[in-house]
Amino acid sequence: MSQVNADDFAQIAAAVHEFIRTRVLPREREIADGDAVPDDLVAAAKEIGLFGYAIPQEWGGLGLDLQQDVELAQEFGYTALALRSMFGTNNGIAGQVLVNFGTDEQKSTWLERIASGDVVASFALTEPGAGSNPSGLRTKAVEQPDGSWIIDGGKCFITNAPTANLFVVFARVRPADDDGPGIAVFLVPADAPGVSVADRDKKMGQEGAWTADVHFDGVRVEKSALVGGSVDVGYKAAMVSLARGRVHIAALAVGSAQRALDESLRHVAVTTQGGTPIGDFQLVQAHIADMQTGVMAGRALVRDAAAKWVSEEDRRIAPSVAKLFCTEMVGQVADKAVQVHGGSGYMRDSVVERIYRDVRLLRLYEGTSEIQRLIVGGGLVRQAKKEAKGK
Template identity: 45%
Template structure:
């Protein structure tokens, strides 16, 4: 449901107040303690941020794609760790159920995801399966009214705290490709499911990833999404458009925040008797970052509006993800350069920003995967 302009503005302003008054001041603590304080997570739940994309009949806000992008740009000004907390609930965790789930599955799982009572996690990547997502090796063998899952999922966001996992597993061992993969909803307390030790990461401390291990894990047959085998990979691909746009919006918001910090530092840092912002080479870096961020905002909102209008935006969503994830890396790099030696010191936010944004070029499809998709679509005549 699209919000009227006044309501959307009020929602975005509320999110910006949360960002400026609560989230940004907490960033150093979150990075130091590698945890988001419970009171902050509770505020985000009370604001309904876990249910941005989930329809109102299931307890969410049911925002349009354009409205969601505006909110994500606002939230994205804070450390990406906060977006990560709600990301699966808003994106691939809930959307798989919405797009291909049965009504009973929607009624059963979506309200908890919308309220944030349940944290979602999307389990696709494996030790030997990354960009080649169709080569899933985790198996799901049917025995009566249950499927027995065996395998390991790797680098799974929110795994240590998740209450519901959307798991891709191979139900047809004779089909080694996408058609043999099915999607399952696996609850945290299921016997045979265990979580590995959280990984130490380059950035985004406070957002935890870990292995999810299935050892003779019995999952009720009623928990296969859509009650249909062999369509799990297609389900995963269907939800990527929205997820890639939401991530692109977050990249845009963070780039705009970093740009503001670059300009502020350039105005206050004195060298050779004047602010470094008066030197043309510094101005050039500021100009390039502004142009990058402005282009990203235009791309994302244009594509979001097209999706809301019912257009096929698969290629454009990939282009947004490619450009915005690379763009925020460039903006963060220029910010370090503008800060000079201070930008390399952990006491300054510039160093943390540089590390935090690096993951954007990897998850929900690496930049290389986006390029392959875009290139194939254009060469195949799917884009004009």
């Protein structure tokens, strides 16, 4: 249940729209060239509550539900994705682990500082041998006689690792058994002895969105660092947080697709070939029509999946359907946008060239398209088998 009514949300959405369109869009080249979001934009994002918009109000956030979240995510997708990346984990996969599974003590220790942006929380799940499937984790946590834990292992591609104050770390505490997969989640301060962060990754796109490897060498954390106070909370926390995040990423993709379409429309309306605006050519119009169809279908799907999440009607299949369709769709839209721009669309100073590179990652993180297909297909087949047995 949202803590924000429709009128209040309309004001929040208008403020975010204004911030994105007037403050961030003019700075996109600066973000890309500097591989960083300028400090004044970070401060402005904190001021309007973007580091905690999905954190409940009792912990200092705005308290938006996922239906409201996806409306903002479409705005974030309209500009350089690095902006959303800097506060995305606070609101999403890292922050939601605490909101949904943390103890009262863990919430009171961390959530207000996460919501204000004073603490950047980073979701440390992915490993070289365990990407979209957390059951393959090799990072280990061993309980000590005094109840503390020693964590050893390495993580890769961890968003916000270079600036993180808190790592939400997934680690194996035992082999998978009948009680569950044996994965627990721990809150590890970035300055804990034994935590080291490698140099920033050099990526294809999303300049300004920093990722890096993180290593845990004999890192000791107290018993109170075990999320939910139970070793069997971890895997469920990962699955629930990732599923919610998939709807958010789908919305982000819709926003990026809308921007690619808008840039293309501006281009074809004024660019001429032989004295005729290229937008008058039917083959160009066909590309535009396909782009618009993808954007509208994606937007409707995202809103439907978010509504099903909030009502708890479907928190497994629908998020994967939305992420699969929308992230594949934005790749196609970005490709068409480069095509209708012609040679200028391939130039580094073109907005659609940046979008083309930025959105390629959306099909990879928080579960690849292949993993989404397995979740959707496998889930539907299991459901059909269960129904067949019941007849």
